[in-house]
Amino acid sequence: MSRRRSGLGRGLDALLSASEGGERLVRIPLALIEVGSVQPRSRFDEAALEELAASIREKGLLQPVLVRPKGDGYELVAGERRFRAAQRAGLSEVPAIVRELDDRSALELALVENLQREDLSPVEEARGYARLSEMGLSHEEIARRVGKSRSAVTNALRLLQLPEEALVALEEGRITAGHARALLMLPEERRLWGLREILEKGLSVRQAEKLKDRLRAAPRRPEPHPELARALEE
CATH class of the missing domain: 1.10.10.2830 (Arc Repressor Mutant, subunit A)
Known part of the structure; x- marks a missing residue:
């Protein structure tokens, strides 16, 4: 199981370990995956998406996305950038970790996965921290989840003033x-x-x-x- 999670980041891995419910790694048709309301990103770098899509065409999607069951299909929790690039690359299915998650856990996982990325804008980063704070996490806890210092989290949140x-x-x-x-x-x-x-x-x-x-x-x-x-x- 640790091998499956190695590419997800320490904060995300810890959340997965703490979440309740079973987990399995499967290949899922893209048509069955819905980009849901838990996704915190609002903008994507088109050039970076094309670059990732080209890499996926050549080597395939090496890191699975994270989904949760929803109706007859699945809702994307983490990995929206990889999901969109896979669509552009023409893939019909992707490797995915399927996890039973409630709304709060799904949102927290989505936020942490995005906040661990380096290409977030300062405003996206600050708003992500704010949403985690609204969920009851302290600045110290947020910092630990995303691999940043507490002062970095606090200073980022000040932008929202x-x-x-x-x-x-x-x-x-x-x-x-x-x-x-x-x-x-x-x-x-x-x-x-x-x-x-x-x-x-x-x-x-x-x-x-x-x-x-x-x-x-x-x-x-x-x-x-x-x-x-x-x-x-x-």
Whole structure:
């Protein structure tokens, strides 16, 4: 059994070992596998998919996907990238580990498998950690599952404190993770201003990090005289 799991990653292997229910390795027709709601990835690198598909055409799919029974077929739990590449490669069936899993276990496995990859965007990574946190896992537990340090998990989650416009810009590659961290140095109410400064002026990360100093140096608007303030209120 350990040989079957060797390519799945230590965090995923631990989850599989802890999950209840039987497990078997079989070949399943692609037509019987449904990409379900537990899949956390929203975007795939087309060039990387084509490259993987070419490798599968030449050597076959060496690492099985993970599925759970659903109706008359199966629901994909882990390995969506391999599954899509196998479709492109023209395979009719794939090796699969079949595992009885409840919804929570399936989602946790899907998240951990994806978070162990190196090609996730910073926002996808942060949202994956957030979903695991919502399931009751501590930052320490998440770090252990995905093979990262606790500080890496905590810092990634901080990105979700940014306004949605900044997260979209990060996803689209208009700003980098370094720019995003620089925005987090600003007061919450000034982060959209900081984003506009970065985008409109093409600031480097180093320049973006100095935006907080510009805010400190900016003269504060003088408070109105108390009597004038009362007159304005009247």
